Amino acid sequence: MAQSYCARGRIGWVFALRRNCPKVGKSCKALCAGAKNKILASIRKQKKRVSCFDAFLIVKGHSKLRDNPSNSQPDAGKLNLRTYGYGLPGCTYPGRSCGPNYCCCWAF
Template identity: 55%
Template sequence: MYFYNSLLICLLAVLFTSSDAASLSYNYFDEMAQSYCTSQGVGEWVFAIRRNCIGKSPRCNSICLEQRENILKAINGQRNSVACFDAYHVRKQHARLRVDSSNTQPDAGKVNMITYGYGSKGCSWRPNHCGPNYCCCKAFNS
């Protein structure tokens, strides 16, 4: 019985660890995009909204406008307009650096993350073509 309980605990640990790891990675890119968009918008409510690079990908201008109601609701109607002001690409396939568990920075000096900020031109990036995978939307009073 002990063997089976131990086996079950190990299997559950693997399942939860792998799902948590995927979840952390999944959110990490969203957080990077939100940080980028926030750094570009001053004195505004800012939202990084995912843009699909495969299949039908609308312009960021359209994505921000489509999310107008949700954006304004998220900020309790403190503004009345929404627009795209920038776009951002996070390359999700990148080198993995070794874990730094001893404060020695084991992979110091190595290239890791790759990102690209499009500026306002990214808002009108052509539809159905991969480019920015995040749209930077802002809420403001017109």
């Protein structure tokens, strides 16, 4: 789900990184920078730079949807996941707070 969220925001190579959510943690900007070599290696160095472009929070403890093995949607209209998008400002969200728990990184 995190990868899908990030992929909708850019054209090109996009990566979703999970952010640790304790009282003290790295910013998304720092996480993307720290993953630069692995990101570029994974795309065979087709690009040279990596940057954070979005951050978001997926709220845990949500209700579960039932399986839909046929074409019917048994839980149609039921509330499920909740997310909060921070956009670019979330990339520098202070590491002293939980805030976003996923970071969107872009290779360009």
